[in-house]
Every structure is written in structure tokens, then in C-alpha cells.
Amino acid sequence: MKRVYVNEEWCLGCHLCEYNCAFANSGMKDMALALKDKKIFPRIHVEGDDRITFAVSCRHCTDPLCVKSCIAGAISVLDGVVCIDQTKCVGCLTCVLVCPYGALAPGESGVMQKCELCMGNACGAPACVTGCPNNAIVYEERNDAT
Amino acid sequence: MGVSFIYPEFEVVRNATRCIACRVCERQCANEVHAFSEERGAMVSDEAKCVNCQRCVSLCPTRALKIVKSDCRLRENANWQDDTIKEIYKQADSGGVLLSSMGNPKPLPVYWHKILINASQVTNPPIDPLREPMETRVFLGKKPTVIRRDENGRLDCQLPPQIELAMPVMFSAMSYGSISYNAHASLARAATELGILYNTGEGGLHEDFYQYGSHTIVQVASGRFGVHEGYLNAGAAIEIKMGQGAKPGIGGHLPGEKIVEDVSRTRMIPQGTDAISPAPHHDIYSIEDLRQLVFSLKEATNYQKPVIVKVAAVHNIAAIASGIARSGADIIAIDGFRGGTGAAPTRIRDNVGIPIELALAAVDQRLRDEGIRGNVSLIAGGSIRSAADVVKAIALGADACYVATAALLALGCHLCRTCQSGKCNWGIATQRPDLVKRLNPDLGSQRLVNLMTAWRHEIMEIMGGMGINSIEALKGNRLMLRGVGLNEKELQILGISHAGE
Numbered sequence: 001m002k003r004v005y006v007n008e009e010w011c012l013g014c015h016l017c018e019y020n021c022a023f024a025n026s027g028m029k030d031m032a033l034a035l036k037d038k039k040i041f042p043r044i045h046v047e048g049d050d051r052i053t054f055a056v057s058c059r060h061c062t063d064p065l066c067v068k069s070c071i072a073g074a075i076s077v078l079d080g081v082v083c084i085d086q087t088k089c090v091g092c093l094t095c096v097l098v099c100p101y102g103a104l105a106p107g108e109s110g111v112m113q114k115c116e117l118c119m120g121n122a123c124g125a126p127a128c129v130t131g132c133p134n135n136a137i138v139y140e141e142r143n144d145a146t
Numbered sequence: 147m148g149v150s151f152i153y154p155e156f157e158v159v160r161n162a163t164r165c166i167a168c169r170v171c172e173r174q175c176a177n178e179v180h181a182f183s184e185e186r187g188a189m190v191s192d193e194a195k196c197v198n199c200q201r202c203v204s205l206c207p208t209r210a211l212k213i214v215k216s217d218c219r220l221r222e223n224a225n226w227q228d229d230t231i232k233e234i235y236k237q238a239d240s241g242g243v244l245l246s247s248m249g250n251p252k253p254l255p256v257y258w259h260k261i262l263i264n265a266s267q268v269t270n271p272p273i274d275p276l277r278e279p280m281e282t283r284v285f286l287g288k289k290p291t292v293i294r295r296d297e298n299g300r301l302d303c304q305l306p307p308q309i310e311l312a313m314p315v316m317f318s319a320m321s322y323g324s325i326s327y328n329a330h331a332s333l334a335r336a337a338t339e340l341g342i343l344y345n346t347g348e349g350g351l352h353e354d355f356y357q358y359g360s361h362t363i364v365q366v367a368s369g370r371f372g373v374h375e376g377y378l379n380a381g382a383a384i385e386i387k388m389g390q391g392a393k394p395g396i397g398g399h400l401p402g403e404k405i406v407e408d409v410s411r412t413r414m415i416p417q418g419t420d421a422i423s424p425a426p427h428h429d430i431y432s433i434e435d436l437r438q439l440v441f442s443l444k445e446a447t448n449y450q451k452p453v454i455v456k457v458a459a460v461h462n463i464a465a466i467a468s469g470i471a472r473s474g475a476d477i478i479a480i481d482g483f484r485g486g487t488g489a490a491p492t493r494i495r496d497n498v499g500i501p502i503e504l505a506l507a508a509v510d511q512r513l514r515d516e517g518i519r520g521n522v523s524l525i526a527g528g529s530i531r532s533a534a535d536v537v538k539a540i541a542l543g544a545d546a547c548y549v550a551t552a553a554l555l556a557l558g559c560h561l562c563r564t565c566q567s568g569k570c571n572w573g574i575a576t577q578r579p580d581l582v583k584r585l586n587p588d589l590g591s592q593r594l595v596n597l598m599t600a601w602r603h604e605i606m607e608i609m610g611g612m613g614i615n616s617i618e619a620l621k622g623n624r625l626m627l628r629g630v631g632l633n634e635k636e637l638q639i640l641g642i643s644h645a646g647e
Contacts, residue, residue: 010583010586014170014205015168016207019166031208032163032164032165032210134584
């Protein structure tokens with residue numbers, strides 16, 4: 001299965017992925033309208049310090065701890081993509097506690113949200129990857145999934 | 147100095163309805179033009195620092211930015227133009243020699259624009275390169291002038307060493323130090339994939355790039371940086387740099403801050419020391435001296451590598467080339483006055499040297515007249531900007547062309563001409579690790595391969611139009627060229643007829 005991988009060697013820390021993610025999931029057609037004067041809640045986060053930066057989003061684990069731990073049964077795996085049903089989420093934050101990558105976070109409404117590889121929005125392919133200026137995030141098939 | 151006489155050259159225009167204050171421009175600008183103002187709740191800019199490299203414009207996700215030339219002008223004066231006056235102000239401020247980068251931007255004649263290419267009609271059919279074979283491969287090196295046989299009458303097939311190129315274009319010399327590790331990696335990988343050569347420039351060869359040696363020209367310049375036996379033997383050819391089109395007659399100076407650890411090791415000089423290339427090679431004051439160096443290098447490489455001598459196009463270029471052709475060199479590279487540089491004194495760059503078109507035509511003709519054209523191959527460089535320029539250069543007598551500015555443009559260069567600052571936002575002319583990483587060689591090499599592949603298609607298309615199916619049949623074929631708007635003298639030097647003739 002194709003997943004999003006990070007090449008930290010090439011990450012510039014420009015944070016474009018965060019904005020592209022927020023826009024992709026806004027459901028709007030105009031980026032300026034969607035994001036202007038708003039706090040954004042992206043599903044990918046650039047982490048790092050002065051020396052190194054890298055973008056972290058859901059790894060779509062083959063045996064996801066978040067799915068096992070979700071008390072509301074809101075998280076499930078659909079064709080390998082770890083998805084969240086936001087109508088079922090009770091906001092207990094157990095998933096935040098168990099996820100080793102810090103890939104889940106509350107959205108604007110406080111309900112949990114996570115990367116679903118842009119399968120649920122109009123992009124069709126991860127917007128963070130498409131918009132990365134330096135190939136620091138790639139969407140490809142590898143055989144090292146956890 | 148209390149008052150700055152110079153108003154900023156550019157304005158940063160930000161469309162407030164589009165700007166989402168994502169601060170990408172701020173993070174990407176090494177010149178620190180952009181900043182987020184907490185008080186205003188909006189992005190602000192200090193246009194005085196802007197060099198118009200367009201990095202922010204390219205990365206702005208909402209296209210909220212553009213950089214325009216400021217229309218704040220001094221009073222119009224045809225004699226004292228804005229740039230002239232501002233240069234006076236700068237020198238009155240600094241007391242220094244003005245520095246510039248990349249090629250001569252002045253509105254001097256570009257002869258390529260005044261040369262047109264022929265095509266076949268009716269009596270000699272054009273060739274469709276998509277349907278018929280078309281040869282763009284060239285070999286550079288000495289060509290035998292006589293056929294030799296042994297005592298049994300068998301042909302002696304032993305040729306002097308040759309360079310094989312899949313197309314008549316190579317990436318010209320840019321040193322590691324003046325450009326980044328990733329820029330070199332991109333050039334090396336692209337040259338290897340394309341079956342052409344790139345050139346190390348005078349800064350030695352980084353240990354990581356020895357693997358691309360068969361597609362590398364190793365350069366020996368007056369500073370002799372990074373030159374050792376292994377280096378000379380690593381490449382496919384050796385180039386002696388006598389001069390550079392952007393700065394004929396002067397040497398080079400790479401400031402100490404660019405001599406970081408890797409550059410220092412590659413150049414074999416201490417970290418942080420200025421790398422100064424003298425104007426002359428201190429052991430070359432005549433053609434005979436040049437011959438000694440040519441043969442020293444051949445000796446060091448067991449006569450396996452062709453030796454290129456690179457000179458800037460200057461007034462007596464034909465006589466100089468004639469001398470070089472007799473020095474034992476295999477190839478002459480001529481660099482026209484529009485050639486680029488990582489830093490040169492502005493006055494030198496803008497006023498010294500001659501156009502490559504005239505130099506190339508004069509050299510090819512002189513070598514033919516003297517019957518020594520086969521002694522050497524000719525490489526033309528100094529602002530070859532397109533496949534059409536390549537075709538015209540070949541028809542004027544070049545065996546191949548050198549391109550560097552076009553290659554840098556493919557890597558992201560926007561010709562802001564401030565390489566000397568070392569703060570290249572595109573990760574090319576810099577050694578700052580955070581900037582160098584902006585050029586991912588995976589992307590860079592692919593863009594170079596794309597560019598050259600496109601040029602190769604265009605070269606074949608133009609050749610096909612002329613009814614020529616091999617680049618060898620185009621070489622020095624000046625009947626395929628006509629001049630427009632050129633005077634008799636120019637036509638005579640170029641060796642072409644006027645359009646309509």
C-alpha cells in the first residue's frame with residue numbers, strides 16, 4: 001500500500017505541507033478564502049529544531065494502536081487507510097496517548113482528526129506531497145510498514 | 147554615512163486579500179525581507195534587502211506576492227542613466243570595486259539573434275527525426291589527418307584520446323565552492339544519465355563524485371586547487387583554464403566563508419581561508435610554457451585523456467587559438483564575453499572580451515586556413531541559451547557547446563545576479579547548509595535531463611529541416627546560415643551571406 005514517507009534530509013521546514021493539508025480538508029476551492037485570518041488545524045505537523053525538520057503525519061500502521069484503543073470504535077482501517085468517524089469520537093484522547101507518532105490531534109471543533117491520505121477529500125492524492133517543493137514528503141509503496 | 151542615496155531597486159507587492167500569513171516567504175528568504183508583524187497581524191517586508199530572486203514568489207501558496215522594479219526614478223538623463231549614477235553612489239559609500247555575478251547584462255549585440263537557419267524546400271527533402279535515424283553523437287579530440295598503415299598494409303586504427311558525447315552540449319565549469327554540493331550532484335548525475343560531460347571547475351572534485359568520473363572534465367586552473375594525480379585520472383578529460391569569458395585577464399577569489407569543511411578538503415586548502423586564483427598561471431608565459439603543462443598533464447595520465455585549453459574570447463583570439471592548436475592540446479574551449487561567473491568585478495564583466503559568435507567564426511576560419519583545424523576540436527561557450535544557439539554555433543564551426551547559465555536556470559536560478567553574497571535562496575551559489583538542502587539533486591538532475599532531452603529533440607528537428615541527418619554534416623556548414631541586419635564586416639567575420647543572397 002502507498003503511504004506518505006518523509007525524507008528529512010530534504011525538508012526545508014517551510015510548513016507548506018501544513019497549509020496545503022488544511023486547505024485540502026477545508027472543502028473550499030479558494031485557498032485564501034479558506035485559510036485567511038484563521039488558525040489552521042492541519043493533520044500533518046512540521047517538527048524539529050534549528051538543525052533538522054521533518055513533517056509528521058499518520059503512518060497508517062498495519063496494526064494500529066489507535067484502532068485497538070479507541071473506546072468509541074471511531075477509528076477503523078479501510079483498505080489499509082486508518083480512518084476516523086468523527087460522529088463517533090467522544091474526545092477521550094486515548095488515541096493521542098497511544099499513538100507513537102503524535103499523528104492524531106483535535107480539530108477546530110475539538111473532535112479528533114487525522115490524516116486519511118486525502119482519500120476523503122477532493123484531492124485524490126495527499127496534498128502535502130503534491131505541494132512539497134523539495135520532495136521531502138513522498139507518497140509511495142515501501143515494504144517497511146509497522 | 148548618515149544618508150543612503152540609493153532607493154531600493156525592487157518593491158515587494160503583497161496582495162492582502164490573498165496573503166494567509168503562512169510565513170513561507172519569511173522562512174524561505176535568506177535576505178530576511180519578509181517578517182510577520184504581531185502588531186499589524188500581517189506580513190511586512192523590507193524591500194531594501196530584496197534581490198528579486200523570486201523564491202518567495204515561487205513558493206507562496208496563494209500567489210499573493212510579486213516583486214516589481216521600483217518606479218522611483220532619478221530624473222531622466224540619457225547620458226547619466228540610473229544604474230550609472232547608483233554605481234557612483236555605491237562606490238562613494240564603499241570605496242570598493244563593484245562586484246557582480248552571472249553574465250554581462252548590458253544591451254550589447256547578440257549575434258545569434260541576427261543569424262537565421264536554412265531549411266529544405268522542394269529540391270532537397272527535409273528529414274523527419276521521428277521517423278528516420280538522426281545522429282547527434284560527437285567525438286571531441288584530435289582527428290588524424292593522414293591514414294596510416296603498418297608493414298602488412300593494415301590500417302592503424304589507433305586514435306588520439308577522444309571524448310564521446312551523446313549530444314554536442316556539455317555543462318561548463320562551475321567550481322565546488324562557487325556552487326553547492328547539491329548543484330554539483332545534480333550536474334554529475336544528469337551528465338551521466340545524458341551521456342554528456344560536466345566540468346568540475348577549479349575547485350577540485352568532491353570524493354563523492356569520483357563515481358561519475360567517466361562523465362567529468364577535471365579542471366586545472368591557476369590556483370591548482372584540489373589537483374593531484376588521482377584527480378587528474380578521475381575524469382574523462384582535463385581542462386586547463388587560462389581564462390573565463392566573464393572576467394578575462396583576471397583571476398578568482400572565493401571568500402573564506404565559503405571554504406567550509408568539505409570545500410576545504412576538496413580544494414586542499416585550510417578551512418576559512420580565501421581561495422585566490424592568480425590572474426596568470428605562474429608557469430605559463432608563452433605557448434611553449436602552455437605546451438609544457440599540456441604534456442605534464444598528459445604524462446600524468448599516461449596519454450589517456452584529451453587535454454582541453456579554455457580561453458576567454460578576446461581581441462586576438464584567432465592567433466591565440468592557433469597557438470593553442472600547436473601546443474599539443476586536443477580541444478580548445480572558447481568562452482564568450484556573456485559567460486557567467488559567481489563573482490567578477492562589474493567593470494571587467496561588462497566591458498572586457500568579445501562576442502562568442504565572432505570569436506568562434508574567426509577561430510574556425512583561422513585554423514582551417516592554417517590547415518590545423520583537425521589538430522583540435524572547438525567548444526563554444528558564453529551564453530548558449532537554446533537549441534537554436536547550439537545549431538548556429540555548430541554551423542559556425544564548433545564541435546560542441548558549453549552551457550552553464552542555462553543549466554543553473556534549470557536548477558532554479560532566477561538570475562538575480564547576487565551569487566557573490568553567498569545567500570542563494572535556491573541552494574545553488576551557497577555553502578550554507580540550510581540553503582544547500584533546498585536543491586534536492588533528485589529533482590535537480592531530472593530537470594537538467596529534461597532540459598537537455600528537449601534541446602536534443604529540437605536540434606534534431608532543426609537539422610531534419612535542413613535535410614541533415616548527422617551533426618557532423620552540420621559542423622562548420624556556414625551555408626546553412628544567413629545574417630540579417632549585419633554589415634559587410636560582420637558578415638565577413640562570421641563567414642556567412644546576408645539573407646536573400
